[in-house]
Amino acid sequence: MNFLNKILSTDIKKRRWLSVALTILLAGPLTVWGIYGIGEYGIALFILTPLLIGLASTILFGYNRTITYKESRNIAFLTLIVFSLGLMVFAIEGLICIAMAAPIAVLLTWLGSFFGHEIISKTPNSSASMILIVMASIPTMAFIEKEQEPHLxxxxxxxxxxxxxxxxxxxxxxxxxxxxxxxxxxxxxxxxxxxxxxxxxxxxxxxxxxxxxxxxxxxxxxxxxxxxxxxxxxxxxxxxxxxxxxxxxxxxxxxxxxxxxxxxxxxxxxxxxxxxxxxxxxxxxxxxxxxxxxxxxxxxxxxxxxxxxxxxxxxxxx
Known part of the structure; x- marks a missing residue:
């Protein structure tokens, strides 16, 4: 993960916002692809995406430095807020749908931050691979869900x-x-x-x-x-x-x-x-x-x- 050493600032304020931006760059295109490309609103969007937001933002913010659970949670929720605002600003979603999805999104984002903290604390060398695995699971799950018949x-x-x-x-x-x-x-x-x-x-x-x-x-x-x-x-x-x-x-x-x-x-x-x-x-x-x-x-x-x-x-x- 030498590339992370090059792009992640040692200044905490800069790293915080860089972590937010990089995470949104990862989650944003996957969200747009899932909604407009695959045409699926499901586990990929409402569970795996907030999980990715919590996981990736925590790993990026805590890479090669000591980070507390509180810091993990805060950076994850900050990223979720900015991500949600982006959905509204770019006319992808509206306030009511975001508010309805908020309870599950908050829970999964927090869970992602917890996993991210555990990864960088115990197995930091697997950080990049874990982010990639969660990213790959999002479109994979969307394609699987698309084939499922709805229940009356x-x-x-x-x-x-x-x-x-x-x-x-x-x-x-x-x-x-x-x-x-x-x-x-x-x-x-x-x-x-x-x-x-x-x-x-x-x-x-x-x-x-x-x-x-x-x-x-x-x-x-x-x-x-x-x-x-x-x-x-x-x-x-x-x-x-x-x-x-x-x-x-x-x-x-x-x-x-x-x-x-x-x-x-x-x-x-x-x-x-x-x-x-x-x-x-x-x-x-x-x-x-x-x-x-x-x-x-x-x-x-x-x-x-x-x-x-x-x-x-x-x-x-x-």
Whole structure:
């Protein structure tokens, strides 16, 4: 690693920023390649990349000098912050997606800094090879993930309405303009429903659920009045509008969250009330699913609750 001796300054301030810059030069092109070239948002991006950021920045900053765990952590987090700002400045990602990925990114960056500290403390001669191994694993994992088929998930939300199924049905099929949302999540750019219109009736009718970013086009597949309305989703708008310095059109806004089907199920209750259940079947091409599915489920629940509450209010009006 003689080349590191030549380029790494002995001045701590200079070395700190040089370590940050060199790490970003390693991670940046791999990130752009993964997103725009391979077209994969997954373990390569959300786990291996922050691991590389923590590992490489720590090794570069601590090469041929004594470094504490605190210094390792600090240089790693500094690099992650600069890297994230770079994603926004160069219109690669927006604030909301970066904020959603932050918990896992912070954890893996810290873990990378820990491994980096252990390497330069115990086996410094293997430092360069470890950086290269992690770098090589990023596109390799992206290519592997790209071949995996997405898993279909469902989200069910229910509400009890003080009205008969016949009354509720009319407000399920189509409903008027919703009031402006008060929930914080919908003020961040996440798309939310505005109203619903339908063309025709019965199986084959086309329902349009209009969101702030466009319309879900939903041909009806089951029309069992007043018990079950089920539909496919053949077109859908972008799931969100990113908060950014620029007008971002990131790949993950297209075909990475896909709604496939939906339904409203109405169940008559003994006291004259109706239990209304809304279900969405979806998949997303963003991994790891264990981390991202709870985010998706939460957002869908919020959308469901907004719609079901609106239907409840309209159905209970005297």
């Amino acid at each position: 998930s469902s989200v069910v939300t229910s509400i009890v309405i003080n009205a008969s199924p016949e009354t509720v049905w009319k407000n399920v099929v189509e409903f008027p303009e919703l009031e402006a949302p008060t929930e914080f999540i919908f003020k961040t750019g996440i798309a939310y429903p505005i109203n619903a219109k339908i063309e025709g009736s019965g199986v084959g009718a086309v329902r349009h659920c209009n969101f702030t970013t466009g319309s879900f086009v939903e041909p009806v597949t089951v029309w069992d009045e007043p018990r079950l309305l089920k539909f496919d989703v053949v077109e859908q708008p972008e799931p969100m509008k990113e908060i950014s310095f620029w007008d971002i059109d990131a790949p993950h806004l297209h075909d990475y969250f896909v709604s496939k089907q939906g339904q409203f199920k109405l169940t008559a209750l003994p006291n004259g009330q109706t239990k209304l259940e809304g279900t969405t079947w979806y998949y997303h091409n963003i991994k790891p699913a264990l981390y991202w599915r709870p985010w998706s489920d939460f957002i869908i629940h919020q959308i469901h609750e907004r719609v079901l509450s609106h239907i409840k209010v309209n159905s209970e009006e005297k």
